[in-house]
Amino acid sequence: MTDKTYGFETLSIHAGAAPDATTGARALPIYQTTAYAFDNADHAAALFNLQTVGFIYSRLTNPTNAALETRLATLEGGRGCTVTSSGHAAQVLALFSLMSSGAQIVASSRLYGGSLQQMRNTYPKFGWKAEIVDADQPENFKRAANENTRAFFIESLANPGGVVSDLEAIARIAESVGVPLLVDNTLATPYLCKPIDYGATLIVHSTTKFLSGTGTSMGGAVVDSGKFDWTRGGKFPSLAGPEPAYHGLNFFETFGDMAYTFHSHAVGLRDLGPSQAPFNSWITMLGMETLGLRMERHCANALAVARFLETHSAVAWVNYAGLPSNKYFALAQKYLPKGAGSVFTFGVKGGYDVGVKVVDNVDLFSHLANIGDAKSLIIHPASTTHRQLTDEQRVAAGAGPDVLRLSIGIETVDDIIRDLAQALEKATV
Numbered sequence: 001m002t003d004k005t006y007g008f009e010t011l012s013i014h015a016g017a018a019p020d021a022t023t024g025a026r027a028l029p030i031y032q033t034t035a036y037a038f039d040n041a042d043h044a045a046a047l048f049n050l051q052t053v054g055f056i057y058s059r060l061t062n063p064t065n066a067a068l069e070t071r072l073a074t075l076e077g078g079r080g081c082t083v084t085s086s087g088h089a090a091q092v093l094a095l096f097s098l099m100s101s102g103a104q105i106v107a108s109s110r111l112y113g114g115s116l117q118q119m120r121n122t123y124p125k126f127g128w129k130a131e132i133v134d135a136d137q138p139e140n141f142k143r144a145a146n147e148n149t150r151a152f153f154i155e156s157l158a159n160p161g162g163v164v165s166d167l168e169a170i171a172r173i174a175e176s177v178g179v180p181l182l183v184d185n186t187l188a189t190p191y192l193c194k195p196i197d198y199g200a201t202l203i204v205h206s207t208t209k210f211l212s213g214t215g216t217s218m219g220g221a222v223v224d225s226g227k228f229d230w231t232r233g234g235k236f237p238s239l240a241g242p243e244p245a246y247h248g249l250n251f252f253e254t255f256g257d258m259a260y261t262f263h264s265h266a267v268g269l270r271d272l273g274p275s276q277a278p279f280n281s282w283i284t285m286l287g288m289e290t291l292g293l294r295m296e297r298h299c300a301n302a303l304a305v306a307r308f309l310e311t312h313s314a315v316a317w318v319n320y321a322g323l324p325s326n327k328y329f330a331l332a333q334k335y336l337p338k339g340a341g342s343v344f345t346f347g348v349k350g351g352y353d354v355g356v357k358v359v360d361n362v363d364l365f366s367h368l369a370n371i372g373d374a375k376s377l378i379i380h381p382a383s384t385t386h387r388q389l390t391d392e393q394r395v396a397a398g399a400g401p402d403v404l405r406l407s408i409g410i411e412t413v414d415d416i417i418r419d420l421a422q423a424l425e426k427a428t429v
Contacts, residue, residue, distance in 0.1 A: 008075065008191060009292040016070030017285065030282045031063040050246065050254070050266055060269050064278040068207075068285055072221050075190040075288075076203050079226025080261025082269065083219060083281060087186060087206025088118060089274035090220030094182055094204050096268050097238050097260060098150045101127030106144045107153040108135035109396045110163040113386035115184070116397060119153075134396075138169040145177045150235060152179060156195050157187040157321070157336065159371065160381050160405040161398030162344035164321050164331040171199025178232045186210070187343050187371070191295045192336045201228045202260070207276075209372025212287040213294055217280035222264060226257035239263055245271070294374065294410055299339025301416060302408040308417050309346050314354075314424045316402065320344040342408040343371050345381075345398060350428065352401035355380045357427035359404070364411065364419035376409035376416050 006014075017028045036055040038044035046052040055061050069081035084090045095105065107119055109132045119130035129148070133140035141152050152174045154165045167183065174181040180201030185193060189210045195203055205211060207219035230239040230252045239259050242248035245267050251259040269275055299322070306320035321332035322340035332340045348354045358378070359367045365378040369385055379385060381399035394400055408416060 011074050012071070012191075012291050013289045015074040016067040028064060028067050028282060028285055030278050031058075032278055033062075034058050050249065050262065058278065059273055059275045060265055062275075062278050062281075064285075065276055065281045068276075068281040069221070071285065071288060072190075072205070072207075072211075073223050076185070076223045077190075077194050077196045077225075078203065078223040079257050081221055081223045082261060082264040083207065083221045083276040084269075085220065085274045085276050086218050087184075087204070087208060087220040088114065089272075090204050090206070090222050091115065091118065091184075093220075093264060093268045093272060093274060094202055094222045095123075095128070095151060096272065097263050098180065098236060099126070099128050100238075102129075102148055103127075103150045104129045104131055104146065104148045105151045105153055106131045106133060106141050106149055108155065108158070108165060109133060110135055110158040110161060110165070110398060111153075111155055111184070112159040113381065113389060113394075113397055113399060116393070117388050135163070135165045135170065138166050138173055141170055142173045142177065145173075145179070149177060149179055151182055152177075153182045153184070155184040155187065156193045157185075157341050157343070158398070159187055159343060160345050160385070160403070161319050162187075162321050162328070162341065163319075163398065164328040164335060164340070166331060167193075167195050167198040167200065167335055174201075175199065178235065180228050187341050188336060189291060189295060191292050192299070192338050192341060196223075196225045196227075198335070201225050206372075207280075207284045208370070210295065210298070211291065211372075212284045213290070213372060213374055214283065214287055215370055215373040215375070217283040217287075219276045219280045219284055220274075224258075224260040224264075226260075228260075230259060238267070243267065295339065295342075297410040298342035298408060301410065301413045302340070302342040302344065302406075304413045305406065305408050305416055305420065306344060306346075309420070312421075312424060314349055314428045316347040316349045318344070318346040319398070320346075343405065344408075345403050345405050347400070347402040348404060348424070348427070350402070352380075352382060354427050355402055355404050356383060358423050361423040361426040362419055363422075364415055365406075365423075371405075371407035373407065374410050376411060376419075377407040379405050381405050 073081040183195040203223040240252040386399035
């Protein structure tokens, strides 16, 4: 089911999963096992030497996980995929093959607060440096790059502000610098945006969010385009040099456009261990069967809610890229033609205190730190997800004191609007 002539909805149901060859079971089995029997000693040796493809131990590979990896790679237009235990684990794994002590990543300031925290405070413990720049001006990436730069990192549709980055422009700069562009595509999903089509090298997902759609299963993923030349400039010795972990094996020479994916499994998952649970992969596979349908409703509902808020007397501003008044509207039309997603922010008049009162007065909305559920969700980022940042950093990330973040679900849209209306009324009386 990798035939590119199939439509997105068909692939989201069938890619990576076929009737079980032994039993005929139509549903994907959950391979809840830690290890796999070898045919003989030669077969075992060939697997451990990466001379044949198969299953050894579920920290490295698992048939249920492999089905999810195939589906994600197919939908993103990638060559390979590695699933992980969470979105944050996916970000670390994505960089693991590229970075070494002293290496730098240039990242957008418009990222999820947890990602910024990870880059500013956790990566330095690995000896990695993160240079944070304003992605609204793509040239900032070129200015920040130096001989130690190994990757650029952005979100296609940023959390929490719904900011749309100019993928093509930033990809061109990454190409000129000779480094891969990593794009977190969690909020857009491949239904709304395919960053690889615009020059991205690696795609990162929190599968916990829209891909699953149920709010039940933690997971992450890294999709490789298979298009980057890892020999460029001698910057990526783990991929295009002798790998000590495998007796000097050169992954790029041996596996070509699958080098990154093989390294992520054979070295990254083996040594770091952030493997996704097979049951979580199975739940995510079920969720992805309805991804296209859900994203259509998410986007339609979000646009209606944004239009309502834009005219509300208690609302100071709305930042939704699907509104013609939004500064990112033109970029959204280019990169997100099917819709601008369902996660966006708005500002309440009265600032922090009013924002807190709104989340305390919703009924239909759930006040929690997640996005991408079928249910509508709300949070006040300054007091929760972005509270570890300074005031200046929160404002730069689009999470100032007056900001509320919405993740619009697939309920009846009139009910969603009615709930927001009554919460705003109670918060401003």
